[in-house]
Amino acid sequence: MNRDYYEILGVSRTSDADGIKKAYRKLALQYHPDRNPGNKEAEEKFKEAARAYEVLSDREKRSRYDQFGHAGVNGGMGGGGSPFGDVGDVFDAFGDIFGDIFGGGFRGAGQNSRRTKSQSSRGSDLRYILELDLEDVLIESTKTIEFKIDGECLACQGRGTEEGYHPETCGTCGGTGQIVRSQGFFSMASTCGTCRGRGEVIRKPCKTCHGSGRTGKERKIEVRVPAGVSSGTQLRLNGEGEEGSRGGRPGDLYVEIRVREHRKFSRQEDHLITTIKINYLKAILGGESSVKTLTDEQILTIPRGTKPGAILKLNGQGIPNLRSGRRGDLVFQVEVEFPNKLKKEEEKLLREIAQMNGEDVAPEAKGFFSRK
Numbered sequence: 120m121n122r123d124y125y126e127i128l129g130v131s132r133t134s135d136a137d138g139i140k141k142a143y144r145k146l147a148l149q150y151h152p153d154r155n156p157g158n159k160e161a162e163e164k165f166k167e168a169a170r171a172y173e174v175l176s177d178r179e180k181r182s183r184y185d186q187f188g189h190a191g192v193n194g195g196m197g198g199g200g201s202p203f204g205d206v207g208d209v210f211d212a213f214g215d216i217f218g219d220i221f222g223g224g225f226r227g228a229g230q231n232s233r234r235t236k237s238q239s240s241r242g243s244d245l246r247y248i249l250e251l252d253l254e255d256v257l258i259e260s261t262k263t264i265e266f267k268i269d270g271e272c273l274a275c276q277g278r279g280t281e282e283g284y285h286p287e288t289c290g291t292c293g294g295t296g297q298i299v300r301s302q303g304f305f306s307m308a309s310t311c312g313t314c315r316g317r318g319e320v321i322r323k324p325c326k327t328c329h330g331s332g333r334t335g336k337e338r339k340i341e342v343r344v345p346a347g348v349s350s351g352t353q354l355r356l357n358g359e360g361e362e363g364s365r366g367g368r369p370g371d372l373y374v375e376i377r378v379r380e381h382r383k384f385s386r387q388e389d390h391l392i393t394t395i396k397i398n399y400l401k402a403i404l405g406g407e408s409s410v411k412t413l414t415d416e417q418i419l420t421i422p423r424g425t426k427p428g429a430i431l432k433l434n435g436q437g438i439p440n441l442r443s444g445r446r447g448d449l450v451f452q453v454e455v456e457f458p459n460k461l462k463k464e465e466e467k468l469l470r471e472i473a474q475m476n477g478e479d480v481a482p483e484a485k486g487f488f489s490r491k
């Protein structure tokens with residue numbers, strides 16, 4: 120299944136780095152997806168060559184491969200699959216190697232191309248931080264959020280001109296948005312100062328947007344927040360970001376959840392953690408305690424002989440799992456409280472118990488604990 124990397128690139132085992140790079144470029148061009156649209160076999164070959172190049176272009180990986188074969192470089196890949204899941208990964212890894220061949224526009228149409236005057240553009244994505252209390256995440260809720268977005272000016276429909284006027288091609292740069300100057304051997308391109316790179320100028324700007332074609336707009340939308348979200352959970356609302364310009368699609372809105380810290384409960388995944396203080400007699404003899412949950416009060420059973428640091432739980436009183444909806448537990452860490460001062464009668468009885476158990480205790484003192 121795994122072909123020899125040298126064989127894939129068609130180079131000898133003694134080939135130098137330059138030879139390997141050249142061989143890879145040749146293959147990458149041959150099997151490039153833009154030249155072989157829809158051809159699965161070419162895509163596989165393209166990825167295979169990238170994998171071979173990845174290993175053989177790295178001195179350390181190459182030497183491991185020479186010594187141990189595929190086992191030396193595949194690590195935990197399980198079966199030695201290519202790390203390049205799709206061709207996009209290949210561009211991410213080796214895009215720069217193609218740059219000088221394709222002049223930077225390698226990844227297909229438009230990606231690096233300059234925005235020209237008539238081109239529509241997609242609106243920006245927006246991020247909104249939504250703060251919630253821990254109680255809010257127990258059940259699904261709908262929150263109304265309000266924010267300002269940058270959108271197409273309604274007065275001029277984004278043209279930036281007053282009614283009846285149209286933007287004109289910039290005379291300084293001839294509509295390219297750039298000024299090219301020659302300095303000795305070099306040509307330097309800079310953004311046109313007259314039109315600020317837009318390639319067009321507006322003689323009679325719209326009074327509402329002052330020629331920008333964009334205005335701030337108030338937005339108010341309702342967001343459905345599922346139960347069980349936690350800090351960092353992102354909710355994506357398609358098309359609720361900034362409006363596109365000149366017919367471009369709107370961006371998306373990402374609502375990022377921040378759950379405020381609770382005074383009493385800390386959260387560990389779906390569990391809520393808190394502490395409970397129990398009197399030493401209840402810890403020894405057992406009993407019941409009334410405890411606060413996130414929403415109400417419940418009875419927690421204290422088993423006989425509960426030790427300091429013990430963990431007691433109320434099952435299903437935690438946070439619902441975001442996916443399954445199953446609630447975690449409410450977890451209590453036990454602290455055992457001892458009285459600061461004993462009543463006379465209490466001390467007498469405790470001494471009797473100590474004697475009965477043959478416990479060698481300090482002679483009678485003023486307080487329960489010896490203090491300075």
Ligand SMILES: [Zn+2]
Pocket residue numbers: 289290291292293294295296297311312313314315316317318319
């Ligand atoms: Zn210009």
Ligand SMILES: [Zn+2]
Pocket residue numbers: 272273274275276277278279280325326327328329330332333
């Ligand atoms: Zn306007």
